[in-house]
Amino acid sequence: MILSLLLGGVILSTLSILSFFKIHLIPLIIAQSQIFTPIGSLLDQAVYLAILLPIALYFTRSSTANDPSGNNSVKSLIFITISIVILMGLLFNVYQIFNPPTPGQKLIILPYKIGLQTAFASISQDTNRFVQGFFFGSGFGTFATDFTRFKQAAFNQNQTLWNLTFVKSSSFILELLATTGFLGLLSFVFLIIRGGKVVIAGSNKFVNPFSISLVLAIAALIILPVGFTIQAIFFILLGLFAVVQSLIKADHKKFFDIELQIVALKKGLFNVEALSSTPSITPQHHLRHDTSKILPVIFAIIIFIIVGFLGFFSTSYLISDIKFQSALIAASKNKATETYQNQAQAISIFPYRENYYRIFSQTNLSLANSLASSQPKDASPSASDQQRIYRLIQQSINAARTSTTLSPQTSINWQNLSSIYRSLIGFGQNSESFAIATQQQALILDPNNPQQYILLGGIYYQLGRWENAQTQFQIAVNLKSDFANAHYNLGHALENKGDLDKALAQYEIVKGLVSTDQNSLKQITSEIEVIKSKIEGKVTAVIPEVPPLIAPPLNVSTPSAQLPPQNPPVEIPPPTTATESAQ
Structure with a gap:
């Protein structure tokens, strides 16, 4: 077991060092990256190597101290090499964590204040399952849903993190509280106390080669958002520590x-x-x-x-x-057919991952839209093309519905289903009501995200229901007052409603918020001139079109794709019903 752990550390360190120099031994495309690691993240790999290093150093010291004559020089050399390789791998990992190849790969950790708030809200504010939530949490591995449901509106004031969804809490112990409740946290704390007392107490605390590593593992679980690998290594170390401790004379009565x-x-x-394990003094009493x-x-x-x-x-x-x-x-590489086939095969091999279905639904929608858009203007598609379009749309909806069934409390699944129905407005029967209902469900599961209100307002805007759109855009503004695109959408809703003065006020706010972005500033300045001319009764001004490749981030919420209208509309499947817990 010990040799396996150390050998795994050597392999990970070697891969990490070679990847840093762009030498990739694993023949997979996903592995052709400087920051690739089989463990899943550089942070977990760094923690893993830091835990193994004291074990390697202990056996290096033991092999050299117990062999003054040098008879076991090969064994000593092996452990010295293992220690050096693991140490070098750890140093390279730490360097890459703080100096990633690109800024977008920088390690981002949820602030502890937000993690603590989310954890306590998860076990105390789930009104439909208060007792179950308090004692057992939301379920192991479901922190992302807890985060979207219970994050505070104040989180939107964080300029770098507000639009991110975190799948891990600030630390494992806070994630454990949110997902497994009070009992889960209590069980983990019990293990820490029992193990920690044995490590700290007595004069033999440094005799056990796993003492320091166990302490490091506990510290990592308390402080850092580590993954499953570090959780597993903690229990492995706990077992190895107990085995070795039972062999220590002073503690053999405590471990049996x-x-x-x-x-x-x-x-x-x-x-x-x-x-x-101790023989009975009175064997005659045995049955x-x-x-x-x-x-x-x-x-x-x-x-x-x-x-x-x-x-x-x-x-x-x-x-x-x-x-x-x-x-x-x-x-x-824009290979649509190959993309579709590989995604379908991946789902058929393991049909239990909601994110696969979510992506597959968008692939089907994109293919259907591309096929429909390729038809000549004012010409009806052939029967075979029409059949393919209908089949792709059905597959898109069914895949999106399946993702909401597999994970009904994940807001992005409902948002994705809503976006598909929105793309079918005018094409499918009741698609507008389906789009609104599913986006409302996404909003229930992510109530303090201004983006969700912009999406719902965008559906109303698309339908020409300016009052409803204004209401949703105003909520987005209230949640994040410095969100330029929220003010921009609100201004457009007011402008279409005919309230030009209020629309102009929103555009002026946008202008102040995007003053450092030249493209956005140019766009909003042009629109301000247009609305001023409307107020003055001069409607001849035209907003200059911006080429798609350099389009600024200011935009009215629109669907990602839009199928051409059908008359009569095509019958499409309705959305799945949200579970009671999701509602």
């Missing part, structure tokens, strides 16, 4: 083996015994049992089934990931 025997009695009953091989065989079969089950799904998960990555690469 428990043997559980399940035997069949002659009378046909079942008995469970806990046998201490005589007729042990049978049937029960061990049954349990062995059960274990093999569980291992096989987990192995099958883990392999499927990995293969689907590789296939989906191939789809993304094909999409970057």
